[in-house]
Amino acid sequence: MRCEVDRDEFRQALASAVKVIPRRTTYPVLQNLKLEVLQSKLRISGTDLDTFLEVTVPARDAKPGGVLVPGKKILEWVWHLDSPTLTMEHAGNVVSFQTQGRRAAFVGLPPEEFPEEPHDSDVGISIHARLATLQRMYRAVGFCASRDEARAVMCGIRCELTGNDPGSRTDVFYITHMVATDGHRLALIDLTGSLQGPSSSSHFIVLPKLFEVLPNSSGDALVTLGREHISLKWNRGTAVSRLIEGPYLEYERVIPRKHPNQLRVKRKVLIRALRRAAAFANPVAKSVTFDLKNSGCQILSETPELGLAQEPLVASYAGADIKTAFNALFLTDILSRVSTENVAFEFNTALNAVLVRPDLENSELLYLQMPIRMD
Secondary structure, eight states: OEEEEEHHHHHHHHHHHHTTSOSSOSOGGGGEEEEEEETTEEEEEEEOSSEEEEEEEEOEEEEOEEEEEEHHHHHHHHHTOOSSEEEEEEETTEEEEEETTEEEEEEOBOGGGSOOOOOOSSEEEEEEEEHHHHHHHHHHHGGGSOOOTTSGGGGSEEEEEEESOTTOSSSOEEEEEEEEEOSSEEEEEEOGGGOOSOOEEEEEEEOTHHHHTOOSOSSEEEEEEESSEEEEEETTEEEEEEBOOSOOOOHHHHSOSOOOEEEEEEHHHHHHHHHHHHTTSOTTTOEEEEEEETTEEEEEEEETTTEEEEEEEOEEEESSOEEEEEEHHHHHHHHHTOOSSEEEEEESOTTSOEEEEESSTTOSEEEEEOOBOOO
């Protein structure tokens, strides 16, 4: 096996494939990537058994073959190269990379040891989606997905398909909603405002890693939804991921319908105030207190070991006096996903979750943050 590839394209493809390598596994072969030379391209594959990724790069002087190589180590070596191209050769159980006198040799494994890509015989709906739109939606909500594997459903992203007939393969469908929650906060993006006419919907729950491996591209992806898996295919890659089974949280029921107390504040001013106050917060809970009154608003943070921080807010507030506490890091996570100059906080009582939105009419984004019990 032999080929020559451009360094930048190879490095970018490796960086994408390495994202699916699991951090911990009892199956050591999953720490490897499969490299296959096929005529005029090099195909790179990686998997954690839940998500499978294939990406390709153009190759020259190609001699077909395949091998498994340690993915993270190869990326580490390639990342610091300054030459425009490199040559890969495989002989015996050694895979060597050469460029401008530099050489690295890795011990390879037979490609037959790599797991096979999953396939669904029963294909449901196929749609085209803009890669940039999928990435924008995921960036808006993905950070709220749970990391607790004991609650597998909440580790996923709930996506909603909207179209004229969810049972048809020919009508036009769109991924219009994404929702993620870890039980302490919730993120929702809703793009149905861009659709016209009557519609119906169906939903599925997918692992976040499916969206994490997407390229930074303005092209389209073919999204195919099967009984057990979902696949995304674009011009130089394919990602297949297991669907998560089980009922998702009825998130509409936890979003407060009454929120008579309204706070509007400049987003960047609030982020800076939260970060300063967080320096005095408990290192575990990172709790800061919002003291909201019509006469003035401030953020407070105090620990016996460190002292006290008071942050007056130049803000617009209308409603009853409220004193409530939140995790400062969670709030800054939310605010960093909003791009508007101002943000709106909508409160019901000090014990209820707060709604956080961009200060726009008909905003497509909504965040929900649970308060922390005050001592």
